[in-house]
Amino acid sequence: MTISCKGSIPLLAWFLVFAVLNWAKVETTGYLGGLLVAVGWFLLIPLLLDAGVSKTAGQWIQKAGVWGVFSAAFGLVALTLLKNTGSWYTWVIDFGLLASGFFAFIGALIGFLKWQ
Numbered sequence: 456m457t458i459s460c461k462g463s464i465p466l467l468a469w470f471l472v473f474a475v476l477n478w479a480k481v482e483t484t485g486y487l488g489g490l491l492v493a494v495g496w497f498l499l500i501p502l503l504l505d506a507g508v509s510k511t512a513g514q515w516i517q518k519a520g521v522w523g524v525f526s527a528a529f530g531l532v533a534l535t536l537l538k539n540t541g542s543w544y545t546w547v548i549d550f551g552l553l554a555s556g557f558f559a560f561i562g563a564l565i566g567f568l569k570w571q
């Protein structure tokens with residue numbers, strides 16, 4: 456139930472990539488935002504399980520990551536196939552990111568309540 460430095464390096468690298476993208480003023484919405492959110496959730500799962508959080512919480516975080524992948528996939532489709540200037544597809548992307556946050560919030564609550 457200890458977290459090693461080797462186990463936390465991928466998540467630290469993710470924070471570094473996010474910081475560099477933020478510093479370079481790269482827009483992190485749509486495809487890139489959904490991809491960053493999904494990868495962040497998936498990199499957090501092993502750390503939580505190593506820290507002793509219940510597997511149920513990890514499963515909810517995994518569902519949050521799947522919603523992030525859905526959001527990224529729809530953002531990629533909107534970027535490549537729907538090259539119009541309308542903003543209707545951003546509602547679907549935002550819904551995916553909101554659902555991702557909601558599932559992660561449920562996972563965090565379960566993680567706090569069912570600590571092993």
